[in-house]
Structures are given as C-alpha cells and as structure tokens.
Amino acid sequence: MATIPIIEKLAKKVIPESIKKKRRKHRYEQLKSEIASLSALTEQRFYDILRNELGLEKGDTVLVHSSVDNLNLAFPFQNILKLLREAVGDEGTLMFPTYPLKTSYEFLKSGEVFDIKKSVSYSGILTELARRLPGSVRSLHPTKSVCAIGPLAKELTGEHQNSPYPYDYCSPYYKLMNFGGRSVGLGVKSNYFSSTHIVDDYLKDEYSVLPYQKELFKAKCINYSREEIRVQTYAHNLKKMVFNIPDYFNNNIDKEIATDLKVNGMNFFSVHSKPLFEKMVELAKEGITIYPRYFYKWKWKFKF
Numbered sequence: 001m002a003t004i005p006i007i008e009k010l011a012k013k014v015i016p017e018s019i020k021k022k023r024r025k026h027r028y029e030q031l032k033s034e035i036a037s038l039s040a041l042t043e044q045r046f047y048d049i050l051r052n053e054l055g056l057e058k059g060d061t062v063l064v065h066s067s068v069d070n071l072n073l074a075f076p077f078q079n080i081l082k083l084l085r086e087a088v089g090d091e092g093t094l095m096f097p098t099y100p101l102k103t104s105y106e107f108l109k110s111g112e113v114f115d116i117k118k119s120v121s122y123s124g125i126l127t128e129l130a131r132r133l134p135g136s137v138r139s140l141h142p143t144k145s146v147c148a149i150g151p152l153a154k155e156l157t158g159e160h161q162n163s164p165y166p167y168d169y170c171s172p173y174y175k176l177m178n179f180g181g182r183s184v185g186l187g188v189k190s191n192y193f194s195s196t197h198i199v200d201d202y203l204k205d206e207y208s209v210l211p212y213q214k215e216l217f218k219a220k221c222i223n224y225s226r227e228e229i230r231v232q233t234y235a236h237n238l239k240k241m242v243f244n245i246p247d248y249f250n251n252n253i254d255k256e257i258a259t260d261l262k263v264n265g266m267n268f269f270s271v272h273s274k275p276l277f278e279k280m281v282e283l284a285k286e287g288i289t290i291y292p293r294y295f296y297k298w299k300w301k302f303k304f
Contacts, residue, residue, distance in 0.1 A: 070187035093150030
C-alpha cells in the first residue's frame with residue numbers, strides 16, 4: 001500500500017527543520033553509544049571477518065562500502081585499508097565509491113567542477129584515505145566516481161565517462177562482474193550497496209521504474225591530464241530512491257549470493273556481483289524490483 005509512505009512524506013513537510021535536526025542528532029548519539037558498548041574488534045578479529053565471514057580471498061576484486069563510525073575498533077581505523085589489502089593480496093584489486101557531498105542532482109545543477117585529482121570523497125573517511133593512496137586510480141565521473149587500487153584499477157575505471165548512465169557497462173560497478181568481483185559492507189547494511197542500480201541501467205527503457213531525472217547534464221570535469229572536458233550523465237530522482245535492499249535480499253536472493261550479517265553486533269554485508277546481477281535481471285522481468293510498486297510505469301507489463 002502507498003498510504004504509509006504518503007503519510008510519512010506529509011509528516012516530513014510539516015515538521016520544523018529544527019526538530020528534524022534534533023532527532024537526527026539524538027539518533028546519531030544513540031547509535032554511537034550502542035556501538036561503543038559492543039566488544040571492540042582487534043586487527044586479527046577484523047582480518048578473520050574479512051576472510052572467514054565475508055569470504056575475501058587472494059586475487060579478489062572487491063568494491064568496499066563502509067562506515068567507520070559504525071564500527072567499534074581496537075586499532076586505528078586507517079589500518080582497515082592495510083587489512084583489506086592483505087586479504088586480497090598484491091594480485092587483488094580494491095574499489096571504493098568516491099561521491100560528492102551533495103546529491104547527484106544538486107551537484108550537477110550547481111555547475112560545480114569535478115576534479116579527478118582534487119575533489120574530496122564524502123562516501124566515508126575510508127574512501128577518502130583510499131583516494132589519496134599512491135597508485136590509486138579514479139574514474140572520471142562527476143557524481144558516481146570510484147577509486148581503485150591494484151592491477152585492474154585502470155581497466156575498471158577507464159571508461160566511466162563514456163555513458164550517461166552511471167551504472168551501465170562503461171562503469172566500474174558493471175565491469176566488476178567481468179572479473180568475478182565481490183562487494184562488501186563494513187559497518188553498513190546492504191542499503192548502502194549502490195550496485196543494485198546496474199540492473200536499472202542494463203534494462204533501461206525495459207525496466208519497470210524510471211529512476212532518473214529527465215534532464216541530461218553536461219558536467220565540467222578535469223581529468224588527470226588537467227584538461228577540462230564535459231561528461232554527460234543523468235541524475236537519480238531522489239523521490240524514487242525508496243527501497244529496502246536487506247528485505248529484498250532476504251525475500252528473493254540466496255544467502256550464498258548476497259546477505260546481510262551481524263558480527264559482534266556490527267553490520268556487514270557480502271555480495272557476489274555477477275550471480276546477483278543475473279538473478280535481479282530475472283526477477284525484474286517478473287515484476288520484482290527493489291522499488292515499491294507505486295513507482296512502476298503504468299503501461300509496464302509483468303512479462304516481456
């Protein structure tokens with residue numbers, strides 16, 4: 001039913017911003033207190049989680065989503081990068097989303113320039129540290145860029161600017177599948193798993209939901225050669241970004257393919273990219289997506 005989301009939207013409009021800020025601050029402080037009460041993870045325990053709970057192996061190609069604030073660590077948080085690199089080895093490649101502070105639509109509307117070398121990542125402090133590492137390579141996309149570290153870094157990131165659809169076959173998110181890639185969440189649930197949008201961009205007009213704003217932006221970007229170029233891209237319609245990926249996984253996806261898990265009371269998730277993509281495409285053709293049905297196109301058919 002669409003009734004509850006509509007009521008929630010109306011409530012958000014009438015509640016003063018000052019009260020919203022107080023609620024957000026209260027929730028944040030409550031979460032910090034809850035995390036601090038959990039048993040702290042040592043480096044050895046964290047490495048065990050990467051290898052045994054999340055299943056990372058030498059040579060893996062991995063997209064990492066993270067929130068350091070949601071982890072109670074008994075070691076400096078920057079050592080997570082060292083542990084990740086140890087888990088996949090020198091032959092493995094790590095990727096991190098490196099998005100701007102503003103929403104995609106706000107960023108593109110503002111006309112702000114994306115500088116591949118200088119634009120800061122606001123996808124978590126771990127992603128900014130990864131972006132600054134020697135040898136890190138970043139994709140040239142104004143709002144959905146990815147930085148990568150490892151032997152496949154250039155191959156994964158090199159064509160992101162060539163399609164207006166930020167998650168289609170030119171993107172690092174899609175290319176990850178070509179290498180039997182994985183995605184993991186550290187301190188986050190799978191609602192942070194952005195690669196679900198690969199299915200949207202793969203099916204495009206055949207998909208049951210139109211997730212983007214109509215406007216095609218031509219964003220100013222500065223590449224590694226310090227040239228200013230224009231990258232065409234669409235921006236997601238945030239009003240439609242309403243979904244519960246953990247529930248979608250629980251109801252539709254085998255746990256061997258994608259699952260959320262709790263370790264020491266903290267959130268993690270693990271995804272095998274290609275099997276998940278293939279299953280999500282199959283489900284989408286049956287009318288099952290991550291989006292609520294009230295966003296479905298009215299002419300859309302359940303079989304095509």
